[in-house]
Amino acid sequence: MRADRLVSLVLLLRRHERLSAETLARELEVSTRTVLRDIEALSTAGVPVYAERGRHGGFSLLPGFRTELTGLNHDEALALLVAGSRRGAQAFGLGSALSSAMRKVLDALPESYRDTATGSARRLLIDPDTDLLARPSIPRDASDTTMVEVRRAVLDGHRLRIHYAAAEQQARWRTVDPIGLVTVRGQGYLLAMRAGVDRTYRLSRILAAEELPEPAQRPELVDLDRIWQERGARFRAGGDQLTVLVALDPARRAELLDTALGVRAEETGADGRVRMELTFHDPRHAEWALWQHAETVEVLAPQGLRDSLRDRAAAILTRYRAPADDSEPPGVLEHPA
Missing domain, CATH: 1.10.10.10 (Winged helix-like DNA-binding domain superfamily/Winged helix DNA-binding domain)
Incomplete structure (x- = not known):
């Protein structure tokens, strides 16, 4: 203290x-x-x-006395400001700059503090690459070369050409006016305008980028938090989404919300279960998300989704009802001596 x-x-x-x-x-x-x-x-x-x-x-x-660290370049200083965690820096292509900056911070410490800080850092792990089930927890990032161009265009206020691969579409070039960068749960996004219309691009889907010399057509002042909230509200209110009515144990509410886009209505029924109207991208997204909670969540509507989940459960039941075939496929159980 x-x-x-x-x-x-x-x-x-x-x-x-x-x-x-x-x-x-x-x-x-x-x-x-x-x-x-x-x-x-x-x-x-x-x-x-x-x-x-x-x-x-x-x-x-005493006049002229300074306490700043020396030797920090622009990207290193920016990495320290936006990092928050290792993922914050990596999402914006500043991972190497953060590592370099932290080495300079460590070098600026008194020797006695340096040894203590190094030892303590070995006992703290933030956002590992996998969770306890060995599932990858870090999404694929855009290349460092691409992120340099994107980040420079955002900060310099220049237009940007990106080679973008939207979901299930061929990648194509488009020119945008970048507004800012946002990272949410390790996923990075570029907020931009294209032909005067708001656009949001996932950084991991930008295959290449080129900063252009002409200035971006964008507001001078920006409130990224407000813009993100507004775009999220418009996204959740989109007309092409699927609304699903479910009933579940209240203790499972938070887990379910991690897989849905949003909640339109919610109430507690006479049986103690929570009834919620949830929105999903489409039937495929809804089926995938709700199957993760199949044992604790019941889909009440639409009937088509109930039928899809029932058919999937029936197929699994059929597969596991009979004893396993214990015949040994060639090479499957063989181990080198």
């Missing part, structure tokens, strides 16, 4: 040039006596803090 307070004290003096002990105490929410002790500690550690007497006096740092 004291180390954090000392850093905050230095930053306050950097920003305001001169502050009284009373003002520092108020900003740091400590007593004036504590501030005086902290000032003495900083001076002992070599931080050039000096006092100015008089009515308008206070504490100041």
Whole structure:
């Protein structure tokens, strides 16, 4: 806690040039006596803090004193700002920049802290590539070369050509006006406009990109959070989606919502189960998602989806009703000596 307070004290003096002990105490929410002790500690550690007497006096740092890390380039600084986690940096093509920046941060630490930080870091793992069932948890990313072009166009305000492969379609080139980049659960998206119409592109589906010299036609000020919420609302309200009525144990609600697009209505029935109207992309998406919860979720409507799930369950029942064929296919159970 004291180390954090000392850093905050230095930053306050950097920003305001001169502050009284009373003002520092108020900003740091400590007593004036504590501030005086902290000032003495900083001076002992070599931080050039000096006092100015008089009515308008206070504490100041020696002019020119700086506390920034040196050697950070633009991408490294950007990686530290947007990283949040390893996936945040990787989704925007800043993984290598983050690694480089963190090496510089580590090198800037005092030697005693450096050893402690390195040892501690080995005991923390964030967003591994697979979950406990060895399922890949990290989606495929766009190449670093592609992301350099995308990121540069977004930050420089230039138009962008992308070779984009939409789902189940041939990849084709299109020119867009980039607005910003968003990452959600490790999946990255490019928010853009194309011919004046809002468009959202998954970064993993951008096969190649080229920053163009002409300026992008986009607003000067941007609120990405608001734009993302608005696009999400329009997406969930789309007319081509499938609405499904289900009943389930309330304890399974959160798990089910991870696979659906959204919830249109929800109520608790007389039997204690939750009845929900959920939206899915299409029947294929609904069948896949609800099959993951087949033992705990009942589809009430539409009837076509109930029939599809019933037929799938019947096929599995038929397959496993008879004893397994124990004949040994050639080579399947053979192991090298």
